[in-house]
Amino acid sequence: MTQPIIRFEGVSKSFGAQAVLRDFSLDVAPGAFLTIIGRSGCGKTTALRLVNGLLTPDAGRVLVQGEDVAGTDPVALRRRIGYAIQSVGLFPHMTVEKNIAYVPSISGLEGWKGAQRQEKAAALLRQVGLEPELARRYPRALSGGQRQRVGIARALAAGPDILLMDEPFGAVDEITRGQLQDEILRIHRESGITILFVTHDISEALKLGTHTLVMDAGQVLQYAPPSQILAQPASPFVEQLVCRSREFQVRE
Structure with a gap:
């Protein structure tokens, strides 16, 4: 069985009195394009920042390529992980x-x-x-x-072996956004890089992902290929997301 390239093991993370992730566990396979969606404050960005060591968990472990992030040299870790955000930061x-x-x-x-x-x-x-x-x-x-x-x-x-993307296309117009989506799909297919992609747009999540993670209140509601999320929503919240989605091409 292939070892996950990223693994969250019972991770919890709070900021003050606010619990953001609660006993969060997840395996990401090498070469996956994982799209992550949920309400604001559900823990999407926190999960990304735990992967590249910008944050540390209060409990549990995050492993990248089998190594606990907490014990990994942060400079060496971030050489293996690209990070693209909405504000770009050039x-x-x-x-x-x-x-x-x-x-x-x-x-x-x-x-x-x-x-x-x-x-x-x-x-x-x-x-x-x-x-x-x-x-x-x-x-x-x-x-x-x-x-x-x-x-x-x-x-x-x-x-890098892993690319983290935090709402990277959220600040551009619809036409440009569609072009950027097509470009990142092409890059993924050609390179085989593992991508974790945070978005607020369910259509974007289902179009891009080989797998989609739906989060709420710091926990996993559903983690499955887009076709399964469409056909079998695991909760009323997931069903609401699917119903609100626009027409899109689901990734095979």
Whole structure:
């Protein structure tokens, strides 16, 4: 049996008196595209940040590739995990090329200087559907959709095994959002990278995911392929989500 690339074992996490995750357990298979949906405050983003060590659990364990995150060097861990968020967070004083190269450069990875850096940045721009000529521009000269694509390129730059995405397409228009969804599906199919993708949009969750996790109050309500969630909602809350969804193409 294949070992999960990510495992949550009875994880609980609170902020002050507010319990965000409660005895949360989940296995994510290598190469999965896991979409995570639920109400605001249900623990979606907290779960992501536990994976790359930005947060630590109050109880339980999070394992990445069989190693307890609590005992893993955080720098080494984050070299293996890309992170893309809605606000993108590009450095405005750096060119697109330097933004993409930032994590590999500070991590001391080889091949990220001079002409090699240019070649690798250009290849990543092509991978996310952008022209390499954009490498010389600054973030202010890009559209919202272009900045999101650069953010994904930066998250992929160190060759991670896992990509965490926290509502990465939430701030762009509907047409651009659809294009970005298609791009991330293509990247997943071509690379086989494991993706955890937080969204508030049930249509997006069901379109993108090989599996979808529905959360509420810090717990798992349903964890299944999109087709099963559509056919057999596990609770009234899941059924409400499905009923509110727009027309979409469910991923095979």
